[in-house]
Amino acid sequence: MKNIRVGIIGFGTVGKGVVKNLQKNTGVFSRDFGAPIELVRVVDKDIKTDRGIKLPEGMLVSDVEAIINDESIDIVVELIGGIEPAKTLIKKALSNGKSVVTANKALLAEYGEELFKHAGLNNREIFFEASVGGGIPIIKGLREGLAANRIFSIYAIINGTTNYILSRMKEERVSFKDALKAAKGEGYAEADSRLDISGMDSAHKIVLLSSIASGKWIELGKVNVEGIEKVEQIDIEYARELGFVIKLLAVYKEKSNGIEVRVNPTMVDDKGMLAAVTGAYNAILLEGDFVGNILYYGLGAGEKPTASAVVSDILDISRNIISGKSRPFIPDFPNKEKKIIDIGDIRSKYYFRFTVLDKTGVLSKIAGILGDNKISIASVIQKGRNKGNAVPIVVLAHKAYEKDMRRAIGIIDKLDVTKGKTVVYRVGGL
Amino acid sequence: MKNIRVGIIGFGTVGKGVVKNLQKNTGVFSRDFGAPIELVRVVDKDIKTDRGIKLPEGMLVSDVEAIINDESIDIVVELIGGIEPAKTLIKKALSNGKSVVTANKALLAEYGEELFKHAGLNNREIFFEASVGGGIPIIKGLREGLAANRIFSIYAIINGTTNYILSRMKEERVSFKDALKAAKGEGYAEADSRLDISGMDSAHKIVLLSSIASGKWIELGKVNVEGIEKVEQIDIEYARELGFVIKLLAVYKEKSNGIEVRVNPTMVDDKGMLAAVTGAYNAILLEGDFVGNILYYGLGAGEKPTASAVVSDILDISRNIISGKSRPFIPDFPNKEKKIIDIGDIRSKYYFRFTVLDKTGVLSKIAGILGDNKISIASVIQKGRNKGNAVPIVVLAHKAYEKDMRRAIGIIDKLDVTKGKTVVYRVGGL
Numbered sequence: 001m002k003n004i005r006v007g008i009i010g011f012g013t014v015g016k017g018v019v020k021n022l023q024k025n026t027g028v029f030s031r032d033f034g035a036p037i038e039l040v041r042v043v044d045k046d047i048k049t050d051r052g053i054k055l056p057e058g059m060l061v062s063d064v065e066a067i068i069n070d071e072s073i074d075i076v077v078e079l080i081g082g083i084e085p086a087k088t089l090i091k092k093a094l095s096n097g098k099s100v101v102t103a104n105k106a107l108l109a110e111y112g113e114e115l116f117k118h119a120g121l122n123n124r125e126i127f128f129e130a131s132v133g134g135g136i137p138i139i140k141g142l143r144e145g146l147a148a149n150r151i152f153s154i155y156a157i158i159n160g161t162t163n164y165i166l167s168r169m170k171e172e173r174v175s176f177k178d179a180l181k182a183a184k185g186e187g188y189a190e191a192d193s194r195l196d197i198s199g200m201d202s203a204h205k206i207v208l209l210s211s212i213a214s215g216k217w218i219e220l221g222k223v224n225v226e227g228i229e230k231v232e233q234i235d236i237e238y239a240r241e242l243g244f245v246i247k248l249l250a251v252y253k254e255k256s257n258g259i260e261v262r263v264n265p266t267m268v269d270d271k272g273m274l275a276a277v278t279g280a281y282n283a284i285l286l287e288g289d290f291v292g293n294i295l296y297y298g299l300g301a302g303e304k305p306t307a308s309a310v311v312s313d314i315l316d317i318s319r320n321i322i323s324g325k326s327r328p329f330i331p332d333f334p335n336k337e338k339k340i341i342d343i344g345d346i347r348s349k350y351y352f353r354f355t356v357l358d359k360t361g362v363l364s365k366i367a368g369i370l371g372d373n374k375i376s377i378a379s380v381i382q383k384g385r386n387k388g389n390a391v392p393i394v395v396l397a398h399k400a401y402e403k404d405m406r407r408a409i410g411i412i413d414k415l416d417v418t419k420g421k422t423v424v425y426r427v428g429g430l
Numbered sequence: 431m432k433n434i435r436v437g438i439i440g441f442g443t444v445g446k447g448v449v450k451n452l453q454k455n456t457g458v459f460s461r462d463f464g465a466p467i468e469l470v471r472v473v474d475k476d477i478k479t480d481r482g483i484k485l486p487e488g489m490l491v492s493d494v495e496a497i498i499n500d501e502s503i504d505i506v507v508e509l510i511g512g513i514e515p516a517k518t519l520i521k522k523a524l525s526n527g528k529s530v531v532t533a534n535k536a537l538l539a540e541y542g543e544e545l546f547k548h549a550g551l552n553n554r555e556i557f558f559e560a561s562v563g564g565g566i567p568i569i570k571g572l573r574e575g576l577a578a579n580r581i582f583s584i585y586a587i588i589n590g591t592t593n594y595i596l597s598r599m600k601e602e603r604v605s606f607k608d609a610l611k612a613a614k615g616e617g618y619a620e621a622d623s624r625l626d627i628s629g630m631d632s633a634h635k636i637v638l639l640s641s642i643a644s645g646k647w648i649e650l651g652k653v654n655v656e657g658i659e660k661v662e663q664i665d666i667e668y669a670r671e672l673g674f675v676i677k678l679l680a681v682y683k684e685k686s687n688g689i690e691v692r693v694n695p696t697m698v699d700d701k702g703m704l705a706a707v708t709g710a711y712n713a714i715l716l717e718g719d720f721v722g723n724i725l726y727y728g729l730g731a732g733e734k735p736t737a738s739a740v741v742s743d744i745l746d747i748s749r750n751i752i753s754g755k756s757r758p759f760i761p762d763f764p765n766k767e768k769k770i771i772d773i774g775d776i777r778s779k780y781y782f783r784f785t786v787l788d789k790t791g792v793l794s795k796i797a798g799i800l801g802d803n804k805i806s807i808a809s810v811i812q813k814g815r816n817k818g819n820a821v822p823i824v825v826l827a828h829k830a831y832e833k834d835m836r837r838a839i840g841i842i843d844k845l846d847v848t849k850g851k852t853v854v855y856r857v858g859g860l
Contacts, residue, residue: 021578021720025579025580025719028579129575135718135720135724136724137571137574137576140570140574141567141571144567144742144746145559145567145570146567146738147458147742147745148451148455148737148741148745149455149458149738150455271706272706273707273727275706276701276705277703288738289455289734290447290565290734290735290737290738290741291565291728291735291738291739292729292732292735293728293729294565294566294726294727294728294729295725295726295727296724296725296726297725297727298723299721299722299723304720304721304722305720305721305722307578307720308578308579308718308720309721311577311720312574312575315577315578316574320753
């Protein structure tokens with residue numbers, strides 16, 4: 001049996017992990033798998049820095065053509081990230097008859113449909129397990145393990161940086177700023193963490209999960225995205241008191257009137273599984289029509305977990321190569337008729353923190369405006385008194401439409417008695 | 431493309447679920463999968479009872495030969511459970527060129543090695559996702575998703591009945607007997623729940639997980655099994671106080687000196703993920719050398735979750751049939767040289783509850799015996815006083831060998847001041 005020949009583009013953190021895994025764990029896969037994986041080339045701009053890994057003489061080169069145009073290479077692993085040149089390289093590799101493994105969620109979220117189509121036309125595969133949830137085999141889970149199910153919903157904590165920050169804010173009772181600084185200190189946040197903090201990295205990932213779950217390609221621009229920059233300690237405290245924990249959730253739901261895809265800081269039940277996901281861990285909670293609720297939990301980033309996912313993809317493609325045929329397993333997205341629900345038509349439970357004058361009649365005024373906008377109150381917390389000054393009033397509301405909520409908050413924020421912008425959190429997530 | 435033709439043996443709870451899924455969710459799999467699955471025959475002794483499912487005239491028959499000897503059938507789904515006739519039927523089906531899907535953990539735990547070998551000789555496959563963790567795709571996870579890893583450990587809550595009982599004992603503060611009665615009332619326990627309660631069902635399942643993880647076939651007789659019959663409310667209360675929850679854990683560990691496989695009620699950290707697994711849910715926590723800690727959580731039993739797993743196996747085998755070759759994916763167990771660690775040589779942290787006379791010098795006597803046997807104390811709880819009468823003393827101990835622990839307890843239980851058998855729990859589970 002011929003070796004399966006692999007070339008890696010990008011010898012950074014994940015690239016190192018993949019090389020280490022291929023060097024170290026060959027004996028492990030042989031159990032389930034016939035052909036030896038042979039690493040034949042690693043490409044990186046920087047071929048000088050000592051990365052603490054021994055590669056055979058000449059294996060590390062700087063010219064990417066040495067992989068893309070090497071006819072003997074079966075699988076190209078793209079680990080450089082970003083849009084270009086990654087996109088062009090992947091397309092070329094596919095055109096040249098290679099299958100591709102990538103961890104590039106930003107690229108796939110923006111150009112996935114085009115790239116998957118290109119792979120299909122070339123009868124080759126793009127595998128991307130490492131692009132969502134690091135080492136967690138959630139793409140395989142969705143496509144294979146849960147293939148018998150219609151997926152009703154996904155609630156996902158899929159950004160380790162923000163989960164670390166929120167966990168730290170809760171545990172240490174520190175501000176967002178201090179928690180972010182700690183995350184950088186611990187190596188859980190990059191110097192430039194805007195993609196994480198803004199929720200955009202989670203949005204990239206939920207695009208991929210939602211597209212697989214729905215069978216419709218979800219455009220990134222259709223995802224409603226909110227980050228964690230504005231999360232304040234006071235709301236974390238109120239959440240604690242109310243039996244909630246604030247998590248940055250990426251949410252997918254399929255309903256009779258369409259698909260909902262969004263990323264929001266959300267208050268989740270502190271006794272549920274999602275609340276137990278702390279630090280840099282990730283978790284994906286799915287609901288299927290047959291399987292019911294199911295959760296995957298693990299490390300969402302890092303050299304070794306990400307390498308675990310990349311190598312599982314290499315093994316999968318290798319099995320397909322050995323079996324002589326590519327399996328009919330390229331995601332196509334036939335359900336074009338499915339609609340994305342307009343954000344205003346999404347229903348949710350809400351947490352509101354109003355900042356208003358401590359004055360007789362204020363609460364009843366707010367309750368009245370909420371009621372006029374079809375928002376019904378579940379409970380109210382009003383603590384202490386501060387006659388004539390601004391105080392917080394916290395309201396939990398039953399399910400209501402986003403458009404009604406926005407209209408109501410718009411009116412309330414213009415009241416004379418309102419002394420600060422109303423803070424809103426969605427409540428839910430199973 | 432030809433249809434993949436499926437026959438189901440056993441039209442009970444799971445059989446019904448599989449038929450419903452095949453009837454209802456055909457549109458879902460087509461996304462990832464080319465060939466239509468065609469249910470051609472269902473066999474059951476009872477072909478009269480109305481199960482509320484419409485099958486075409488003549489599809490339900492009582493003669494199992496109508497599946498085993500039908501040349502047109504590609505996949506046989508065995509759902510009758512138990513050893514015989516299931517074992518003979520599966521072997522015949524494989525000999526006749528069919529692949530097999532089964533949920534039969536008892537059969538596989540006892541005769542898996544023989545059956546997998548038989549499948550290999552016939553170039554056919556046995557898939558068994560539904561045999562462990564119900565709808566949770568843990569077999570696929572281990573064999574494919576985490577294939578790049580050496581698995582260091584597995585901590586698994588893989589029996590829903592016992593987890594329901596233990597959760598209820600904790601939440602409602604009721605006795606084992608009352609919780610068992612409730613479990614039966616709620617349908618979470620069978621009339622005969624001995625296999626569950628005794629830990630034997632968990633043992634069957636950990637045999638399968640451990641064999642895949644280690645690459646060595648683990649004999650059921652080598653698994654140290656303890657059930658939950660003796661769990662008392664008082665220890666649940668002490669556990670609560672100490673920051674633990676009692677769970678029935680099936681444990682696999684691979685260490686430098688061998689493999690550890692056992693099933694014990696265990697005290698786990700009440701802030702960890704395993705503690706959050708309540709009611710009839712299952713969870714499997716694994717540690718791999720690259721992926722780190724990863725957890726799968728979901729419903730471990732029931733008509734629909736189990737059907738989800740069975741159908742995912744049908745789909746997997748179907749893809750292999752379509753690709754024209756069976757993938758080299760039958761588990762063989764080449765690592766015969768690996769040793770099972772003798773139970774006495776297993777190390778663990780311990781919780782002890784001694785029942786001793788409330789008398790000066792008793793605690794120091796116990797501490798002395800523990801120390802003489804290389805068991806060092808981490809903390810002690812001794813509450814209230816009851817001069818001259820029996821009182822509980824609770825001790826948490828650092829890691830020690832099981833043989834040392836047993837010797838120490840043997841000595842302590844024979845002391846004059848000891849008025850009841852010492853209760854021991856292992857503490858741990860990540």
